[in-house]
Amino acid sequence: MTTNDWSIQEIARTAGTTSRTLRHYDDVGLLRPSRTGTNGYRYYDAPALVRLQRILLLRDLGLGLPAIAEALDSERDEVRALGAHLAWLRDEQERVARQVVAVQATITALEKGTSPMAHSMFDGFDHTRYAGEVQERWGAETSERSTRWWSSLSASEKEAFLQTQHDIGTDFGRACAAGLAADSAEVQALARRQVAWLAVSAEATTGAPLTKEYVVGLAHLYADDPRFAATYDRNGTGTALLVRDAMIVLAETEL
Structure with a gap:
């Protein structure tokens, strides 16, 4: 092994997945190893790891493997694609932080025997937080209608x-x-x-x-x-x- 690639076992352990999953990604053409050793082991270089990171991010959005492959093929600019993912993750991080505050406020109110405030109880529980995903799955018009309906x-x-x-x-x-x-x-x-x-x-x-x-x-x-x-x-x-x-x-x- 060179200093520029990692074995399938190392990547599976580091990425929190399994060698079997990585082999399946190879079989369906989603993630090819950068090389295969004489021992038959698959090895992955830095570009392959970037692609795997994108795959795992898209999988966390709930996309199936065919949709992930289509998304990867439609956006080959990795910096731009990861930038979009980063923006989504930051939004999600901020939303969860708001939920923590809202739930803690509810607990405090209940402990004091007072009524929680409805306007603050659901801060962070935003039906539109998956608007980007809805748009990707079902189109911009559906996403906009969903946002308008929930906001109404x-x-x-x-x-x-x-x-x-x-x-x-x-x-x-x-x-x-x-x-x-x-x-x-x-x-x-x-x-x-x-x-x-x-x-x-x-x-x-x-x-x-x-x-x-x-x-x-x-x-x-x-x-x-x-x-x-x-x-x-x-x-x-x-x-x-x-x-x-x-x-x-x-x-x-x-x-």
Whole structure:
């Protein structure tokens, strides 16, 4: 090994991924090693590491491998692409800091026996924080409509909207803990609540009812995107998978 490249094991360990994942990226043409040693080991140089960093950033946005490949091919200026990622990360860092302050203020109010202030409770819980991602996935018009719709809601309406989703997730967690099947009557009733909740924002932003393809796509996103999966799995490991399977069953049978 030269001083200018690193073995697949070193990169997997440093990047928090696995050698198997890196080999898969190679197999699908997403990330080629800079060279392969006589021992058959893959080695990666600095440009390959920059590409891997971009891949991992895009993966954290919830994009699948085909979408990641398309994004990499469409923006070959790495400095510009990473600059956009950096801006998003800084926005996310600032949003999380605001959430910390908001939640701490709520805890303080509850400890003192006073009522939390609605206008400050949801600082940082901004529906538009993924506007760039929405635009990338579904287009600028959908992103703009989504932003206008959320901004038009009052604080109490936003609170009710978020609480509804929280309650659905909690009930899915209970169903998962009870071992209920995705196609059971109880879980399908939860799936209908989930889809009805989605329809509120979807119809406001797209002007059209939910389609089977849209619901199935979101169902997979809930399980595949670490952010969504972690949100649902707070209610119990496996909840995200149950949500996905239940939504797919509902979409196939009722949409």
